[in-house]
Amino acid sequence: MVLEDEFVRHKDLYYADGSVVLLAAHAGKTHAFRVHKSVLASHSKVFADMFVLPSTAENETYDGVDSIQMPDDAKDLEDLLRALYYPGTILSMLENRNPLAATKYKGILLLSQKYFVRVLQKLLRARFRADWPSTLPEWDRLMEHYASISASIIPQHDAASQFIDNRMLEPASAIRLAREANIPEILPAAFYMLSTISPFMDFDTLRSPNPPPLTDSQGNVLLWQPGERSARWGLLTSDDWLCLARGRHCMTDFAQTFEAQESQCMCDSQNCIQLDNKKKLLKGPPQDFLRVLKEIGSQTTLQQYPCYNSLQALGSRSLETRSVLWENLGYYFGLPEVVDDQNDGDSDDIALVESEFIDG
Ligand SMILES: [Zn+2]
Known part of the structure; x- marks a missing residue:
């Protein structure tokens, strides 16, 4: 059991009926996200595997449910969870040639690769390649x-x-x-x-x-x-x-x-x-x-x-x-040769809606 006031509860991503609390640090503070095992597991095989492990007495809990200390930056984790719960938020990232894209979606792309959130990973990779x-x-x-x-x-x-x-x-x-x-x-x-x-x-x-x-x-x-x-x-x-x-x-x-x-x-x-x-x-x-x-x-x-x-x-x-x-x-420039190392028979090709250079 961890002390409850130690953590900053996220303002949207903290659902009263959530079944797991993910804890992650950012800038010296630990942030708490109360989300649903079923939702995360449906998007990610890694999360699915993580949640099938039987609950034991030693498991940490927070606010009455299982808690997991995540090694990731809370900001990146927030972006990933937001993309899963509010898909609209990633639409702006998928605008073509968004100048801030590489900075904005780096965390979310790396986490979607790490946790095998395939759809998100494919969309962002395809966007970045097409840009x-x-x-x-x-x-x-x-x-x-x-x-x-x-x-x-x-x-x-x-x-x-x-x-x-x-x-x-x-x-x-x-x-x-x-x-x-x-x-x-x-x-x-x-x-x-x-x-x-x-x-x-x-x-x-x-x-x-x-x-x-x-x-x-x-x-x-x-x-x-x-x-x-x-x-x-x-x-x-x-x-x-x-x-x-x-x-x-x-x-x-x-x-x-x-x-x-x-x-x-x-x-x-x-x-x-x-x-x-x-x-x-x-x-x-x-x-x-x-x-x-x-x-x-x-x-x-x-x-x-x-x-x-x-x-x-x-x-x-x-x-x-x-x-x-x-x-x-x-x-x-001495750059690595481009080889398809995905080797999972699952190509990165995904259809993106391209708009020709539109500028205000
Ligand atoms: Zn001449």
Whole structure:
């Protein structure tokens, strides 16, 4: 028998007719959820197995029913229970490209995997996979969408609306979720996105009331520009940093090879349009190589100009190089091979209702 006032009873998830009390800690307090064994068991084999164990005299009780001390964070457990009792609450998590998704549903996804709450697990995994581009055309569509968001920023508008990241996928939290929930498919795109963001631009620091000033190697103050992207750098582990550093190194190497490749131009001048374009790739850091290669690939000039042919050739080489770069991302960043380790004959495929990018 445990002392009753030690615990914080949950305001909704504490049913008078509940048959079990789950206890879990969060921020130094133990929270009590009084729920139903039958409900939990119907969703989860792990809970079902837990409840068939015979009650013994040594079993802990609380408020007259069995109590179980859970090893999980109370906040995550609350999210899981809420999803089971009030399915409507997970609908907002299932909106496509919800920017906070990776932070919001990490706990619930990990717990649904741990307790085999299959439907919830499948829905959230499918949502997360669908949010991140897995092909270059998908990546391009997402970037076009982001460019349109950036272009819609009104200068001098209130600061909050200038944080365009609030409406975009945040790569560091997505990487943590992908690693912990074992969803490696999204890692190449997430690491690539992270590589295009300045490590000086921290998501949370920028939103703090008085962000500390940042300086570059020359001592110049680095100012955040409205529309500039940031990331939750503090979430990365040392392994993630190593992957990022290796990926950046490989991509710079790749860009140097592209730039060094011989290309003759008829103009033979210092102001060659083709040469100017070729050099664009090595301006930086950080550099969005996919964006610059696409830009080089779309350059054109009048057919009668001497640079016309060499620029055409450079353009098609850029687009080929771009596809190679995309295909190699996993290799550059040293990411795990994607294999279907579920091996339970139960695929993760689930139909999601997709809405095309809708933005207010
Ligand atoms: Zn030329």
